[in-house]
Amino acid sequence: xxxNALISLIGTVAVAVGLLVWSISVGxxxxxxxxxxxxxxxxxxxxxxxxxxxxxxxxxxxVAVEILRKRVDAIGVAEPDITTQTGGGTNFxxxxxxxxxxxxxxxxxxxxTAQLQFRAVLFExxxxxxxxxxxxxxxxxxxxTNGGPNISDLLADPNLLSDPANTPADESAIFLTVADEAGRxxxxxxxxxxxxxxxxxxxxxxxxxxxxxxxTFKSGAEGLDLFNESxxxxxxxxxxxxxxxxxxxxxxxxxxLDGVVESSPRINSPNFDRRQVQITRDFGFPEADARQQxxxxxxxxxPLAFSDPAExxxxxxxxxxxxxxxxxxxxxxxxxxxxxxxxxxxxxxRLLGLAAILSLTLSASLLWVVVSYLSVSRGLxxxxxxxxxxxxxxxxxxxxxxxxxxDLKELVRRGDSLSLAVNKAFPTAFGTVFWANLATxxxxxxxxxxxxxSVKGFALMLAIASVLDLVATYFFxxxxxxxxxxxxxxxxxxxxxxKQRLADGADEVAEVGA
Amino acid sequence: MSAIGRLLRNENxxxxxxxxxxxxxxxxxxxxxxxxxxxxxGFNLGIEFEGGSSWTVTNTDATGDDIRDALEPLGLxxxxxxQVSNGAxxxxxxxxxxxxxxEVSQALAxxxxxxxxxxxxxxxxxxxxxxxxxKARTALIVFFFVLFIYISLRLxxxxxxxxxxxxxxxxxxxxxxxxxxxxxxxxxxxxxxxxILGYSLYDTLVVFDKIRENERRATGAxxxxxxxxxxxxxxxxxxxxxxxxxxxxxxxxxxxVVGRFILGAVTLQxxxxxxxxxxxxxxxxxxxxxxxxxxxxxxxxxxxxERQVAATKRKADDLDIGAVLDQADRSRKxxxxxxxxGHRVTGSSARTVTRPAGQKVTVTKRRNEAGSRSSDAKSAAxxxxxxxxxxxxxxxxxxxx
Numbered sequence: 001x002x003x004n005a006l007i008s009l010i011g012t013v014a015v016a017v018g019l020l021v022w023s024i025s026v027g028x029x030x031x032x033x034x035x036x037x038x039x040x041x042x043x044x045x046x047x048x049x050x051x052x053x054x055x056x057x058x059x060x061x062x063v064a065v066e067i068l069r070k071r072v073d074a075i076g077v078a079e080p081d082i083t084t085q086t087g088g089g090t091n092f093x094x095x096x097x098x099x100x101x102x103x104x105x106x107x108x109x110x111x112x113t114a115q116l117q118f119r120a121v122l123f124e125x126x127x128x129x130x131x132x133x134x135x136x137x138x139x140x141x142x143x144x145t146n147g148g149p150n151i152s153d154l155l156a157d158p159n160l161l162s163d164p165a166n167t168p169a170d171e172s173a174i175f176l177t178v179a180d181e182a183g184r185x186x187x188x189x190x191x192x193x194x195x196x197x198x199x200x201x202x203x204x205x206x207x208x209x210x211x212x213x214x215x216t217f218k219s220g221a222e223g224l225d226l227f228n229e230s231x232x233x234x235x236x237x238x239x240x241x242x243x244x245x246x247x248x249x250x251x252x253x254x255x256x257l258d259g260v261v262e263s264s265p266r267i268n269s270p271n272f273d274r275r276q277v278q279i280t281r282d283f284g285f286p287e288a289d290a291r292q293q294x295x296x297x298x299x300x301x302x303p304l305a306f307s308d309p310a311e312x313x314x315x316x317x318x319x320x321x322x323x324x325x326x327x328x329x330x331x332x333x334x335x336x337x338x339x340x341x342x343x344x345x346x347x348x349x350r351l352l353g354l355a356a357i358l359s360l361t362l363s364a365s366l367l368w369v370v371v372s373y374l375s376v377s378r379g380l381x382x383x384x385x386x387x388x389x390x391x392x393x394x395x396x397x398x399x400x401x402x403x404x405x406x407d408l409k410e411l412v413r414r415g416d417s418l419s420l421a422v423n424k425a426f427p428t429a430f431g432t433v434f435w436a437n438l439a440t441x442x443x444x445x446x447x448x449x450x451x452x453x454s455v456k457g458f459a460l461m462l463a464i465a466s467v468l469d470l471v472a473t474y475f476f477x478x479x480x481x482x483x484x485x486x487x488x489x490x491x492x493x494x495x496x497x498x499k500q501r502l503a504d505g506a507d508e509v510a511e512v513g514a
Numbered sequence: 515m516s517a518i519g520r521l522l523r524n525e526n527x528x529x530x531x532x533x534x535x536x537x538x539x540x541x542x543x544x545x546x547x548x549x550x551x552x553x554x555x556g557f558n559l560g561i562e563f564e565g566g567s568s569w570t571v572t573n574t575d576a577t578g579d580d581i582r583d584a585l586e587p588l589g590l591x592x593x594x595x596x597q598v599s600n601g602a603x604x605x606x607x608x609x610x611x612x613x614x615x616x617e618v619s620q621a622l623a624x625x626x627x628x629x630x631x632x633x634x635x636x637x638x639x640x641x642x643x644x645x646x647x648x649k650a651r652t653a654l655i656v657f658f659f660v661l662f663i664y665i666s667l668r669l670x671x672x673x674x675x676x677x678x679x680x681x682x683x684x685x686x687x688x689x690x691x692x693x694x695x696x697x698x699x700x701x702x703x704x705x706x707x708x709x710i711l712g713y714s715l716y717d718t719l720v721v722f723d724k725i726r727e728n729e730r731r732a733t734g735a736x737x738x739x740x741x742x743x744x745x746x747x748x749x750x751x752x753x754x755x756x757x758x759x760x761x762x763x764x765x766x767x768x769x770x771v772v773g774r775f776i777l778g779a780v781t782l783q784x785x786x787x788x789x790x791x792x793x794x795x796x797x798x799x800x801x802x803x804x805x806x807x808x809x810x811x812x813x814x815x816x817x818x819x820e821r822q823v824a825a826t827k828r829k830a831d832d833l834d835i836g837a838v839l840d841q842a843d844r845s846r847k848x849x850x851x852x853x854x855x856g857h858r859v860t861g862s863s864a865r866t867v868t869r870p871a872g873q874k875v876t877v878t879k880r881r882n883e884a885g886s887r888s889s890d891a892k893s894a895a896x897x898x899x900x901x902x903x904x905x906x907x908x909x910x911x912x913x914x915x
Contacts, residue, residue: 087636337765385702450653
């Protein structure tokens, strides 16, 4: 019995120390939030053209803020600060991200120029079709390109893959790059922009026998009507033939993000309901592709164009928003608070209190490891309030020890020997703690899955804290108590149990043992 | 013996049901105040929620402390001061009646040693989008729904009602505190709510687990009414509740004290006060809101009428509940000894079997300690007599995985 307890103890401590050493040696540390550490700031100014500035209304900026928030959320649980600002007659957006050292990373994350366009596919270049269709298309060339470069010239230039920075925006047909599943790049000729991503209200990857992407449009003239107008022209019943309407000759509509064709699905009906639009692939999407596609459709729809902040010098680092004294106050308070807790526990429960404090230290170091890991991998950032909240949760997690100790003392008072009481009390106490922590865990996971921003990040930390509480209780605290109860069972005062009461029980045990 | 002394020795016998009427009245009043504050005062929403203003000071060598000191007399709520890497300082805050856009601009210009031409002011939109709130609201509804199912499966639906009512009670009172004292609602507030939400639920479930354990034990000779079961259980868990509250509240108190008296970190104050209130209400509601609701629901069950009859009988014998419970447990254990649990028979049970009934130390009358020894012995003997008559149903032992 004692040997098992000792093995569990040593094993748990070894694992915890090992993880901690690993975490520190690979340079992981918790990321501090904007309030404590500062971060990177990206200012997004609308592209300075009259049409675009007209789009820069407060309403559109709010839409853009939501989209930017989704993009940041999609990669993790960082707590960005995204606001619109209005000053000197212009509207702009400021995105602040905690702790990112690399400014390019921040710019890439915010993906400033991303704007989703829907364009009819006029021609797709592929090895088999190249010759014949090119010739055929040649006849249509001038009309299709709306006065843009002659299609034969475009086809004749094999190096002309799209360069979104140089191609004129919406008005003429352009060639864009598309990569197929195998990563081969080819070119697609697309017509003028029919509508933009702002017509969408959302997209989701859904599994119905196979993976597909379900797209929801906004209702009315700003959404579904635009799509149906294109669908009517692109739809052709005979799959082999070519659409009758020259403005969508290939019968397909391309989703163009940042000048790259993300996909160009065939349109299978001239008329759609708002929630009826599905994108499928012949043998089903691979799951990752479906999700990627949904992400692009869902998040890519900035309603207006922003200039590239990297070029206009609008990317800066920012300092912490709280004074250094606030962090110091928080840490000092946390340290004082936990020290008081430790003193109280040891005063009240003696050796048991020591077990609780050691167990707490163990779960706190594991928490450090997990939070550090999530900081690096998911951008989890600790704000001052988050730090305090975690400290409180750590205090609360002592409860799993207190429940056990109270049961234990109760049994000893009723006459059990210490080690017997330990073996009897722990299963019941752990059962209680397990089910109660499971409830907290379920609650925290629900909040984590269904919310965004700071709610999400902290819910995740609560969930982790309750799991670690159980781990530390089961694998460290219980074996530790078992071990010391075995070694010092004859010294009840070490466990904060009244001597005369225990003497009564110890006497009984002796009787039974005899 | 002092009340605290009794608590420390777990010899407390607080009449919880007698307190419930009062506690529920207090809770009702608190809830009324909370709702009233919400309706009539509303929230003091922070800049994250309703936007505010932003000032940028350029061409200055001012330090962060210069800027903060300049803002101090203006009485702005939690101004956010950040330095941008191009050397400018940016301040975000909500203007108030005494400090308008221009006053702040002037103060910042003075602090930076520049003219107001170097200070640009702009309006800031809310960073906490409406979508964030909407999603949080949906999540909260799902939270209540799923946990109702979870608790119903794990315990029973009546306890789910009690537990979730207590959670709602705690959250509402905390929210009410924010409205009443006009604390600024910031993203830190959300963290306070989540902490309280988790704690309140957890604490109630721990109490309920004890009640259910005792409910199973309290059959036969040890029969009690459900209310008695709860009261007995609460007496058992009260020391745990107190200790857990102490350990969770200490860090918060430290934050309050350190923040206020030593370092003057205003940001933490309201957050800590809300946490403190929420944690204490969380413990209180487990004992005084969740439990009475469950007791009230349970007493209406048909099977509990039988318990009441049996309990009347036990009361007539005037036995101490805890002792009778122990006795019932032991007799079960003696019977289950055949199932390989023999090594678990404790010293106490050996005592029960071997000693003459009159010498039992465990079965005592607590209510009238001055009572005569003979009746004491008689009742104990009664209990001992009743034990083997098969009135006690063996409790199926909890299988531990």
